[in-house]
Amino acid sequence: MSQHRHPGAPGRAGAVPALPDLPEATVARLPEYLRALHNLAETGHETVSSEGLANAAGVNSAKLRKDLSHLGSYGTRGVGYDVGLLIDQIEFVLGLTQRRAVALVGVGNLGHALAGYDGFASRGFRIAALFDADPSRVGEEISGLTVRHVDELPRVAAEESISIGVIATPASAAQAVADQLVAVGVTSILNFAPCVLSVPEGVDVRKVDLAIELQILSFHEHRKASLTALPASGGSALTALPGGLAATDTQEAIGT
Amino acid sequence: MSQHRHPGAPGRAGAVPALPDLPEATVARLPEYLRALHNLAETGHETVSSEGLANAAGVNSAKLRKDLSHLGSYGTRGVGYDVGLLIDQIEFVLGLTQRRAVALVGVGNLGHALAGYDGFASRGFRIAALFDADPSRVGEEISGLTVRHVDELPRVAAEESISIGVIATPASAAQAVADQLVAVGVTSILNFAPCVLSVPEGVDVRKVDLAIELQILSFHEHRKASLTALPASGGSALTALPGGLAATDTQEAIGT
DNA sequence: AGGCGCTTGTGAAGGGGTGCACAAATCGCG
DNA sequence: CGCGATTTGTGCACCCCTTCACAAGCGCCT
Ligand SMILES: NC(=O)c1ccc[n+]([C@@H]2O[C@H](COP(=O)([O-])OP(=O)(O)OC[C@H]3O[C@@H](n4cnc5c(N)ncnc54)[C@H](O)[C@@H]3O)[C@@H](O)[C@H]2O)c1
Ligand SMILES: NC(=O)c1ccc[n+]([C@@H]2O[C@H](COP(=O)([O-])OP(=O)(O)OC[C@H]3O[C@@H](n4cnc5c(N)ncnc54)[C@H](O)[C@@H]3O)[C@@H](O)[C@H]2O)c1
Numbered sequence: 001m002s003q004h005r006h007p008g009a010p011g012r013a014g015a016v017p018a019l020p021d022l023p024e025a026t027v028a029r030l031p032e033y034l035r036a037l038h039n040l041a042e043t044g045h046e047t048v049s050s051e052g053l054a055n056a057a058g059v060n061s062a063k064l065r066k067d068l069s070h071l072g073s074y075g076t077r078g079v080g081y082d083v084g085l086l087i088d089q090i091e092f093v094l095g096l097t098q099r100r101a102v103a104l105v106g107v108g109n110l111g112h113a114l115a116g117y118d119g120f121a122s123r124g125f126r127i128a129a130l131f132d133a134d135p136s137r138v139g140e141e142i143s144g145l146t147v148r149h150v151d152e153l154p155r156v157a158a159e160e161s162i163s164i165g166v167i168a169t170p171a172s173a174a175q176a177v178a179d180q181l182v183a184v185g186v187t188s189i190l191n192f193a194p195c196v197l198s199v200p201e202g203v204d205v206r207k208v209d210l211a212i213e214l215q216i217l218s219f220h221e222h223r224k225a226s227l228t229a230l231p232a233s234g235g236s237a238l239t240a241l242p243g244g245l246a247a248t249d250t251q252e253a254i255g256t
Numbered sequence: 257m258s259q260h261r262h263p264g265a266p267g268r269a270g271a272v273p274a275l276p277d278l279p280e281a282t283v284a285r286l287p288e289y290l291r292a293l294h295n296l297a298e299t300g301h302e303t304v305s306s307e308g309l310a311n312a313a314g315v316n317s318a319k320l321r322k323d324l325s326h327l328g329s330y331g332t333r334g335v336g337y338d339v340g341l342l343i344d345q346i347e348f349v350l351g352l353t354q355r356r357a358v359a360l361v362g363v364g365n366l367g368h369a370l371a372g373y374d375g376f377a378s379r380g381f382r383i384a385a386l387f388d389a390d391p392s393r394v395g396e397e398i399s400g401l402t403v404r405h406v407d408e409l410p411r412v413a414a415e416e417s418i419s420i421g422v423i424a425t426p427a428s429a430a431q432a433v434a435d436q437l438v439a440v441g442v443t444s445i446l447n448f449a450p451c452v453l454s455v456p457e458g459v460d461v462r463k464v465d466l467a468i469e470l471q472i473l474s475f476h477e478h479r480k481a482s483l484t485a486l487p488a489s490g491g492s493a494l495t496a497l498p499g500g501l502a503a504t505d506t507q508e509a510i511g512t
Numbered sequence: 513a514g515g516c517g518c519t520t521g522t523g524a525a526g527g528g529g530t531g532c533a534c535a536a537a538t539c540g541c542g
Numbered sequence: 543c544g545c546g547a548t549t550t551g552t553g554c555a556c557c558c559c560t561t562c563a564c565a566a567g568c569g570c571c572t
Contacts, residue, residue, distance in 0.1 A: 030475070202480070210464070
């Protein structure tokens, strides 16, 4: 309302950046808002209503307002949110005002795709180094970066200030790689290997497991199929689908 | 939870599967349990306690027991769970007793990695077809599959019974591809493009956005840094770091 | 056979997230 | 200058999920 705290001057003057530890669910949605906001900015929008932004981000508008209110947001009643200001706010809260350096370990099948992904740079990150353990891969150049041996990680980590480590090695090597990353001071890890990593407290790990996503979809697919197959027996609580309108879509019958 | 269904193996004809609609959080963890169980089975374990399995899956043991109880699980008090039986149960609930056919649309940078990923096959899926819109890509052979033009989707979908569609195209094309998938009867979509998809009710969409994961990590990184920077005592619990390199993060001071 | 230790399954309490509904605030306009 | 239209920010009720704690059940050992 009255006190405008600009992201450009987070540091000084007694006033703490006031990082209120946001609800985790909110944090997970902020990047989505940010992406939608960038789209809006590119298409010339100066302000946006919570309804409009919520729509663009695929969420409920009340949820969006509550999320933004958590970070002491600055909307104008009767008008909406200033797109540019909101972008700055969210980028500041997410710690994106500095371009974070990412180290990618494991330049195989998936690692190659990641290394060449331009979505990194455009969303606030910079791939600072590529590592692999396979000597035949060391020295290869990908998107202007040279693959180094993983043993060089300590030295490189000292040069570049690695903020986040990405693991794209086989699961059998993931824990060892995570240990190495932690050893050089990395406190945030994104893990693509399908395994559980054990890390000391203070280190954040997020996991991306493609097969898990597919299996979750498989469950719903299975459930949908069994619903259409059921002749409305017992009538327990399974008919709890929204609206009661029973899926006007085409359903593939799964052979049984 | 008085209705004890028979451990009736998935294959059993007759008994109606009567899928209990599990809590969504439980569904999301079942694949993790399944992976851990497969690991245990491979290492010769016949039974496992909730504590052991929870440990292997990286969750709380009470949570795991409640999850398993939801699917009318069959453990033996004083002993634990039969690994093989539990695998069958979970695979059945997840709808993995049939190998689901996956269609991958967009065989670019990321699509190539996905097409060559053997984690699909080993976790219950089969890539049935690859599609792209780029004529120069059509015809290319990847891992034994030939890339077809996306216009052939209807025909191929009729032949193979596509269960899940994976979108790995640029964001600008994702909505159109989703529409095409829905049009041919696909009701489950995994989307790698950074955008919100709009689909009719009854269609499930899951999204994997790498940048979002990194930005969430960035937030926590930012928060950790601001905590260590604060003179307010409190004694941070971050001292678990080995290298003593206590996140000497440069405080950003970038003006817009 | 009986007791004992171990493990499951679950009731209950507590916390967090979601969405509704509305008061407060702001702008444009007559 | 005030009024109505519009939109934000939030109190509140509800629901889901997590976690603790413990009784019930099971096998083994004596
Ligand atoms: N390819 C995909 O589409 C995909 C999708 C989801 C998950 N994954 C997972 O991502 C990981 C990588 O998959 P991939 O297909 O790229 O496998 P890959 O075998 O092609 O690549 C793995 C790379 O890691 C390197 N490596 C092995 N041990 C290492 C170590 N100790 N230190 C550094 N590098 C090491 C190997 O030399 C290799 O280059 C796997 O865990 C896989 O399950 C892959
Ligand atoms: N490369 C990565 O590591 C990575 C990581 C995360 C997310 N993503 C996202 O995944 C998507 C693909 O990334 P990429 O790096 O593979 O891009 P890419 O440009 O290399 O590949 C995109 C492919 O999609 C094809 N395509 C375009 N329009 C199509 C249409 N209408 N129908 C069918 N095919 C079409 C193109 O011909 C191309 O082959 C992008 O949305 C990207 O943001 C990529």
